[in-house]
Amino acid sequence: MAETSNHQEDGGPKESGKLILKTPKGTRDYNPLEMAIRRTVFKTITDVFHMHGAVEIETPAFELKEILTGKYGEDSKLIYDLEDQGGEKLSLRYDLTVPFARYIAMNKITSIKRFHIARVYRRDNPAMTRGRYREFYQCDFDIAGDYDPMLPDAECVQLVHQVLSKLDLGDFTIKVNHRKILDGLFGACGVPAEKFRTTCSAVDKLDKTPWEDVRKEMVDDKGLDPNVADLIGEYVKLSGGEDLIEKLQADERLKDSEDVQAGLKDMCLLFEYCTLLNCQENLRFEMGLARGLDYYTGVIYEATLQTGQSGEEGSVGSVAGGGRYDNLVGMFDPKKKTIPCVGLSFGIERLFAIHERKNKEVKIRATNTEVYVAAATKGMIQERLKLLAELHGEDIKAESSYKTNPKFLNQLQYAEENGIPWVIVIGESEVNDGVVKLRETATRKEETIKRDQLIQAIKTR
Amino acid sequence: MAETSNHQEDGGPKESGKLILKTPKGTRDYNPLEMAIRRTVFKTITDVFHMHGAVEIETPAFELKEILTGKYGEDSKLIYDLEDQGGEKLSLRYDLTVPFARYIAMNKITSIKRFHIARVYRRDNPAMTRGRYREFYQCDFDIAGDYDPMLPDAECVQLVHQVLSKLDLGDFTIKVNHRKILDGLFGACGVPAEKFRTTCSAVDKLDKTPWEDVRKEMVDDKGLDPNVADLIGEYVKLSGGEDLIEKLQADERLKDSEDVQAGLKDMCLLFEYCTLLNCQENLRFEMGLARGLDYYTGVIYEATLQTGQSGEEGSVGSVAGGGRYDNLVGMFDPKKKTIPCVGLSFGIERLFAIHERKNKEVKIRATNTEVYVAAATKGMIQERLKLLAELHGEDIKAESSYKTNPKFLNQLQYAEENGIPWVIVIGESEVNDGVVKLRETATRKEETIKRDQLIQAIKTR
Numbered sequence: 001m002a003e004t005s006n007h008q009e010d011g012g013p014k015e016s017g018k019l020i021l022k023t024p025k026g027t028r029d030y031n032p033l034e035m036a037i038r039r040t041v042f043k044t045i046t047d048v049f050h051m052h053g054a055v056e057i058e059t060p061a062f063e064l065k066e067i068l069t070g071k072y073g074e075d076s077k078l079i080y081d082l083e084d085q086g087g088e089k090l091s092l093r094y095d096l097t098v099p100f101a102r103y104i105a106m107n108k109i110t111s112i113k114r115f116h117i118a119r120v121y122r123r124d125n126p127a128m129t130r131g132r133y134r135e136f137y138q139c140d141f142d143i144a145g146d147y148d149p150m151l152p153d154a155e156c157v158q159l160v161h162q163v164l165s166k167l168d169l170g171d172f173t174i175k176v177n178h179r180k181i182l183d184g185l186f187g188a189c190g191v192p193a194e195k196f197r198t199t200c201s202a203v204d205k206l207d208k209t210p211w212e213d214v215r216k217e218m219v220d221d222k223g224l225d226p227n228v229a230d231l232i233g234e235y236v237k238l239s240g241g242e243d244l245i246e247k248l249q250a251d252e253r254l255k256d257s258e259d260v261q262a263g264l265k266d267m268c269l270l271f272e273y274c275t276l277l278n279c280q281e282n283l284r285f286e287m288g289l290a291r292g293l294d295y296y297t298g299v300i301y302e303a304t305l306q307t308g309q310s311g312e313e314g315s316v317g318s319v320a321g322g323g324r325y326d327n328l329v330g331m332f333d334p335k336k337k338t339i340p341c342v343g344l345s346f347g348i349e350r351l352f353a354i355h356e357r358k359n360k361e362v363k364i365r366a367t368n369t370e371v372y373v374a375a376a377t378k379g380m381i382q383e384r385l386k387l388l389a390e391l392h393g394e395d396i397k398a399e400s401s402y403k404t405n406p407k408f409l410n411q412l413q414y415a416e417e418n419g420i421p422w423v424i425v426i427g428e429s430e431v432n433d434g435v436v437k438l439r440e441t442a443t444r445k446e447e448t449i450k451r452d453q454l455i456q457a458i459k460t461r
Numbered sequence: 462m463a464e465t466s467n468h469q470e471d472g473g474p475k476e477s478g479k480l481i482l483k484t485p486k487g488t489r490d491y492n493p494l495e496m497a498i499r500r501t502v503f504k505t506i507t508d509v510f511h512m513h514g515a516v517e518i519e520t521p522a523f524e525l526k527e528i529l530t531g532k533y534g535e536d537s538k539l540i541y542d543l544e545d546q547g548g549e550k551l552s553l554r555y556d557l558t559v560p561f562a563r564y565i566a567m568n569k570i571t572s573i574k575r576f577h578i579a580r581v582y583r584r585d586n587p588a589m590t591r592g593r594y595r596e597f598y599q600c601d602f603d604i605a606g607d608y609d610p611m612l613p614d615a616e617c618v619q620l621v622h623q624v625l626s627k628l629d630l631g632d633f634t635i636k637v638n639h640r641k642i643l644d645g646l647f648g649a650c651g652v653p654a655e656k657f658r659t660t661c662s663a664v665d666k667l668d669k670t671p672w673e674d675v676r677k678e679m680v681d682d683k684g685l686d687p688n689v690a691d692l693i694g695e696y697v698k699l700s701g702g703e704d705l706i707e708k709l710q711a712d713e714r715l716k717d718s719e720d721v722q723a724g725l726k727d728m729c730l731l732f733e734y735c736t737l738l739n740c741q742e743n744l745r746f747e748m749g750l751a752r753g754l755d756y757y758t759g760v761i762y763e764a765t766l767q768t769g770q771s772g773e774e775g776s777v778g779s780v781a782g783g784g785r786y787d788n789l790v791g792m793f794d795p796k797k798k799t800i801p802c803v804g805l806s807f808g809i810e811r812l813f814a815i816h817e818r819k820n821k822e823v824k825i826r827a828t829n830t831e832v833y834v835a836a837a838t839k840g841m842i843q844e845r846l847k848l849l850a851e852l853h854g855e856d857i858k859a860e861s862s863y864k865t866n867p868k869f870l871n872q873l874q875y876a877e878e879n880g881i882p883w884v885i886v887i888g889e890s891e892v893n894d895g896v897v898k899l900r901e902t903a904t905r906k907e908e909t910i911k912r913d914q915l916i917q918a919i920k921t922r
Binding site: 023060085087090112143279399403 | 482486490493500513520549613740849853854859860
């Protein structure tokens with residue numbers, strides 16, 4: 001008996017006496033139809049996770065504040081703190097990666113391939129129309145353990161490829177780069193080592209900002225030499241496939257940089273493995289990809305969807321991202337012993353939004369009720385309840401009206417509006433004859449069936 | 462590649478330099494095996510919800526503070542507030558019922574049958590060994606709408622009966638009572654109307670506290686006349702079935718109380734409907750059942766499990782509870798227009814704990830990988846990756862080692878330890894002959910299969 005048409009997309013305020021009825025800024029409710037879509041998207045993704053033999057974990061929504069301290073660089077100001085009501089200082093989790101690293105260190109785990117689907121919290125000023133919120137789902141897959149180079153990394157790319165192919169939301173690109181290549185490049189161009197991370201943050205803005213503005217930030221805010229910035233500018237616009245790897249291996253300025261060459265060797269292996277794993281077609285080496293977070297140490301990647309409509313691409317942005325972070329677990333270990341990790345996170349809210357837009361014309365049901373039990377005449381409440389008990393006892397999804405004497409037409413209408421395929425009709429004459437009528441909602445055809453053969457009749461349909 | 466044996470049940474502290482590695486007080490992580498169990502329990506419950514045609518909604522983890530204000534009586538002090546970082550005053554949700562009422566009022570919904578599975582937050586001092594936490598899952602099912610008496614209420618009882626039967630955790634009792642009967646009783650015994658709620662709170666403690674202590678609280682703390690308390694004591698120890706309804710209908714003191722008689726009429730109907738719905742066997746009318754929360758207005762119920770071992774029963778306590786709350790939505794409506802509601806909440810953490818204890822001997826897998834791809838000789842990484850891509854392309858759950866040259870026995874051992882039923886073995890000779898070996902982990906039997914018939918061979922097994 002769902003009524004969902006009045007749902008307000010933006011959780012906008014409605015006056016109620018003095019009370020304003022709304023969800024907190026940057027948050028939203030999910031109505032039943034949205035939840036039905038969400039279930040579909042989650043199932044597709046978790047099926048792929050299970051295909052790779054991943055296990056699932058869950059951690060609390062908040063952590064000790066000090067666990068999160070010093071992990072997010074400039075974004076730390078976006079962390080929600082809980083009020084000090086006596087006891088520990090707590091903060092809502094900002095992502096699922098830091099809690100994962102805490103979990104590994106705390107439990108002294110040496111290897112795990114896990115997924116984690118949960119909401120995270122950021123005091124951002126998000127554009128909610130674009131599927132960005134202060135409370136939003138992340139869907140993370142990570143591989144921790146000391147393994148041979150690029151095998152887990154390639155599996156992450158393969159997994160993104162599989163999920164986006166199965167969700168069938170349009171063409172996509174998986175951009176990859178490597179933090180060692182970036183750092184080596186910065187060094188070779190003359191950036192001092194202590195400015196690597198902040199230069200990286202500037203490059204990270206290239207997907208939303210023109211080069212001219214990024215260059216300005218590098219020179220004016222970060223204090224880079226204009227010539228250094230221009231040099232970087234020449235490289236970060238490069239993108240390609242294995243050809244670009246070869247080109248950079250031979251580059252005069254970069255060929256003596258150990259970091260760059262180590263990174264390029266990784267990239268070579270990544271492209272080889274991805275080809276074997278049959279997921280190389282959408283892969284693109286992009287020198288301008290930087291990723292904002294401080295903790296990445298190796299391969300980084302980001303997947304973007306082409307929605308096909310001009311102007312929309314920018315509003316979709318990236319739908320998955322991740323990379324290698326080999327030192328994060330060590331930050332929690334007393335002896336700084338670390339566990340190498342690589343992983344990715346799906347931007348689920350955006351995938352929902354695109355899925356919703358794409359499936360607007362598809363009729364989605366919020367329930368999957370199979371049978372509606374309708375009374376044709378008055379006084380059928382006892383019979384209806386007995387029928388419901390019998391149907392439920394056979395695991396058949398069934399509903400009936402909560403009125404003792406509902407109008408017949410209202411019941412048929414309810415079944416039609418809610419897409420319930422079958423209606424069992426029972427009235428005085430049916431009770432007397434020991435039968436029921438079985439009505440097919442789509443065709444409105446009715447058939448008389450013996451009461452004791454009803455369950456069998458429904459199961460065969 | 463899961464490693465879960467080091468999981469710490471209590472999230473206890475471990476020193477890490479200055480940092481103490483633990484989850485916040487009253488919270489816990491779930492390890493992969495616990496998550497596998499949780500998935501099973503959730504699926505059982507949601508299947509029953511779907512059987513009743515319920516839709517699903519989700520609301521934010523926090524609400525505007527004022528939404529929660531004045532809804533929980535004495536328990537309001539347990540609400541977690543977020544720090545004031547500028548902007549709105551926010552609190553973590555205390556339950557799923559108040560957010561549901563806010564959702565109904567905000568969206569002007571007139572009828573809905575919904576479920577909602579999510580975590581709630583209470584700054585309690587819980588006994589975590591008993592499955593009680595500060596952050597814990599609730600699993601709520603509610604019916605909102607203006608319907609004929611007791612039909613939705615009976616469905617709630619039926620649903621509890623179905624879920625507990627399907628979970629198969631032992632015998633259970635569904636206790637029922639009625640707020641009108643309690644209020645009428647208090648009035649008939651001489652409690653002033655303004656002390657009904659506080660007297661009710663005292664009665665609520667009867668499941669954990671002996672009558673003598675409850676009586677003391679009534680007299681000393683709540684200021685009831687000792688004779689009044691003794692009179693109440695005579696009634697709240699009564700329990701039974703339809704016989705008790707008849708007895709109370711004829712009771713000299715209660716027969717003139719409109720509230721009591723209205724409540725008893727409801728109870729009559731509830732027992733009749735539950736009999737028709739085939740869920741009356743575990744139903745017990747308990748005059749001592751009160752439920753703590755202020756917002757209940759009609760039928761209240763609570764399900765308890767008998768674990769069969771002495772001493773354990775008390776430690777399990779109630780696993781589901783709920784009732785009718787006809788005025789809560791009206792508290793959010795500008796014209797105080799209300800929508801009658803009835804619902805229930807499963808105490809999921811306790812169900813998990815009991816399920817875990819019961820299934821200790823059952824071998825549970827955290828993954829459901831079907832095939833492990835093993836190398837018999839060196840240099841098989843390319844072949845293995847191609848095989849993985851092929852298997853995943855056919856939606857077959859498959860894993861392989863992240864080492865380029867893993868030891869053969871280690872691979873077989875991994876498959877055995879993780880209960881992976883099949884191992885594909887590939888080595889130089891197999892590649893040369895265009896075949897693979899398919900090994901059954903349980904029997905260790907091997908069979909040679911042509912490479913191009915492999916997928917078919919696995920699918921038929």
